[in-house]
Amino acid sequence: MLRFTNLWVADGTIKPPFRADILTDGSTIAAVSTEKIAGIPASDTVDGGGMILAPGFIDAHGHSDIALLAAPEGDSKIMQGVTTEIAGNCGLSAFPLTGLNREHLEKLYANYGQSLDWSDYTEYRARLRAKDPALRLVCLCGHNTLRAAVCGYGNAPLTGGQLAEMERLLGAALDAGAKGLSTGLLYVPGKFADREELVRLLRVVAAHRGVYATHLRSEGNGLLESVAETLEYARLSGVGKVQISHFKTAGKANWSKLDGAIRLIEDARHDRLDVTVDRYPYIESMTQLSVILPPPWDDLDDVEIQKRLRITETREQLTEELRRSRPADYWEQVRLAASSAPRWCGKCGKTIAELGDDPARTVVEILAADTASACGAFRGMDEANLKRIMALDYCMPGSDGNALPLDGAFGSTHPRAFGAIAKFIRRRLDESGDISDAVRRATSLPAEVFDLSDRGRITPGYSADLVLFDPDNINSPADFAAPRTPASGIGLTVTRGRIVFRA
Template identity: 35%
Template sequence: MKRRDFLKQSSRLALFASLFPSLPSARFSPLFLTSSSKSSSSQFSYLSEFDLLIKNATIINGLGEPPFLGDIGLKDGRIAFIAFKQNLGSEEKKRGQDETERLLYGQMEIIKREHRLAEPDQIKDLVQGGNSQTGNRDEGKIWKAALFDRFNFQAGSRLVRAGRTKQTEAIKAKQIIDAEGKVVCPGFIDIHSHTGIELLVNPRAESKIRQGVTTEISGNCGSSDFPLREILSEEEKRYFERLGIKERWTNLANFARILENKKISLNWGTLIGHGTIRAYVMGEEKRVPSASELETMKKLIAQGMEQGAFGLSTGLEYTPSGFAEREEIIDLCRVVAQYGGIYATHIRSEDNEVIEAVGEAISIAAESGLPLEISHLKACGQRNWWKMPYLFDLMEKANQRGLAVTADAYPYTAYSTGLTVFFPFWALASGQEEFLKKLRSPEERRKMKAETEEKLGGMPWQNVVIVDVQTEKNKALIGKNIFEAAKERGLDPFDLACDLIVEEKGDVSIVGFGMSEENVVAILRHPLVMIASDGSALAPYGPLHRGRPHPRNYGTFPRFLGRYVRDRKILPLPEAIRKITFMPAAKLGLKDRGVIKEGYFADLVIFDPVKISDQATYTNPEQYPVGIEYVIVNGTIVVDHGEHTNRFPGQFLAK
């Protein structure tokens, strides 16, 4: 590498460091390597048997670089061996020339650092023969397998160079997977998930693990599974009874212990939900907290961070999180900053005031000193679609000022939430019972109607589809839009919405078709955006089988890779993989995950790039994707030929 090129890369690294300050053990200083290689014959002389040998796969390491043909070995749940065979292509020219993309160009080199673990006594797993995208450009030398190793500059990984397949085929393995023509990449990390107590109901995490998700980050949109009072509210009791949950906990440490004892199929981490904390301390009251209440919230957040949470989330379109003023959130975020966490926010408006809401989120991050994650970035309602470039501009300029602002999004033009989201906050204040009382009053309804329909952002009631209710009386409405259901009952759509909320005690789920396809593509392509589901681990059977859930619960990641990357070619595949592996891992500061690198945890996905596709639709959402052949979590195969193996190697991930 020429010195001037090296210095350019070092500069990119320094810039990118501001985006992901929580990246564990990241060093942004240059690493100068010579062409000599330290012999590792003594290290690999004991490679007599592996637990797993995956042959002939296309390995994409998560850093956004081109694939190469290579072999990977795993031991004790970690990647212990990578064999390079053949580079499969030169690096594609990066899209665009704007400053943000030039900034992010350096992220693929961010793990150019030595991070070697003590050599294990015996290597268990070997992924062999893959097209491994570790981006090594030193193609002039081919080293014999299991004889030499070196730190790989571009990927931050030591590679064992294999000139001929037979050199690694000679190694014995307990199990061999021939993955010829398949892609091997890091397990997908869903940075915006709502999976929590669902794992107590069904620890197999069916709808997520079958997508290739190996790590779920929950506690988003201001709602987390903790803290929980010892005496449950009536609403909580009904919910727990419906799901058959008998376990009880009060804090994150308790909940994590229950998960570990229960055994789960994927890794799980969480944020602290601001709305949950606020309700625990203040109930549903719409007011500024007292000094003692604010102090109690700070202590609960500090406790959650000490017990392993990754940061704080707000759900500012929901109660009670949305009752908080900017100053309250800044005060609480400053506690999180002391622990190196992040601030993730469902912003105060995703429609008519979305520009102002993004601006508020950035200002909170700036004043509290936290990295910012804007949840499910969008501009809802046709009248607001034009605002999307301005949101990008706000984010890009914030990063140019030294802030760490990123976002996540799902590859759909419809969102999913509760029907109450359209109603004004003044009506929702003081809790659910008071709100339902207001809805029973014709006079109060008249006061709400204009504000509620304005919140639709120009979206007609025909675009709001009922997907779940609680009573048998209303189950026939599932799958119908509000306008259609209202017409059947001879009602105005707004009155039908009010009646439904009253009859269902506030628990009505909807899917809203509010985004443009053009904006969805622009968001997915943007270098500051990673991909996430905003969904939960569901199953087409048992208590988690109910209603007509948004297809994102079953199809987010295969849809992104199949429909948008392979078919529509909005991004190169390596760049797309980076958005669902390295990028969320770096944002959160996940240790030893998100990259195929020696010494890292063996969370891997093997998929068919030709076949990968979502099958879940809005009318038939409970369908697993196709093309996901294997999913490996901490070195254990959880999905084998697309089928769940009933294994539970998942771990609670603490900050």
């Protein structure tokens, strides 16, 4: 049993913070009492020092599927007060695995040193549980992983049998507890999916009352079409909940499209489609560096790209093409955010322009060294739009980052991994001053969307996932120069009744 006293409770709802003692019993909340709870020894009492006690934060969009197996302490998340992460996003999940996608994913996750020898969600889940992680992971089934498990990474049209097999595997994952389907329609092989494929898969999601979370086909030039596509598939399939991942307007030419995108979303909400969004509070994105490659490279998977880049002549041709197609100042907007290649991992955080006189050649060399692990950070978002998106009542924080250890064992990253959730709360507090609403965004809102009926509130019977934070100091000082700087203002994090972090 743990007793929490001398604090204000922001219970996850819009109710203003109130004074109370909280008692946990094992992994659940046993009592919320406005009277002092007596009879608990001092050794089991946490003095909150007048801070806010909230339900453990839920990171609505993460990618810790494999990272948490390698480092179950979950430093970057629990140090921000995150106790649950929604993983398996952007079409990329740790299951189902077959001979057609295992090698690809092992390459992608090579720096975590895990052998990906399971096949389905149940087996993966057992593997994760055995590590007793400090962070609770809730998984979506990723469409890219699912598609590759059945058809590989090519763009040949699917046969009826392949589509039926995808439906079967998705249904099995949802039966076993996965919460929905995620897509990454920008990436290979998800980008090859047509309407019939996606609607049929979403019908399986609808039958399980799951969520459809999507990294849109385009977040820039095709933003409005991509939002419309998403909503159309939801309507055709009957799926009731849609989460637009890291909602943004990418590229200056598209900043003016925010009004149109919000209108589409809010019209759908008005029509009782439950559309919500997540966002990290930064204007630089991060994804695989290979997304900058021109056709036909953009239809190739990492393994194939790296294979082709072994040929000197091919490397020269690609270098020349990048020189021609990208303006010189473009390379000041792109930063090397991560790489496992020995030559490049120490140079993360710098822009491509800073890494050498011939940026096109530099990029090709980075990709040739290790395509799968090379990540770029891309500037191109608008600060004013970021503020507007975060102000949307249905926007919740999503880091788009991994649970990473503080010691940097798995290399560099975007500062969002250690800071997105704390910074989101800071920015909402600065904007509105409303502690209850800031907490709601990171707790009961995602809990409702992802159907986590035991989380997101401080109420007897709910899971004892808690965070104690100082509303004056919660923030993230992490940046690209020092991405592993822990969040500030977090006093204590409790997962299932266990103290997993204390400042």
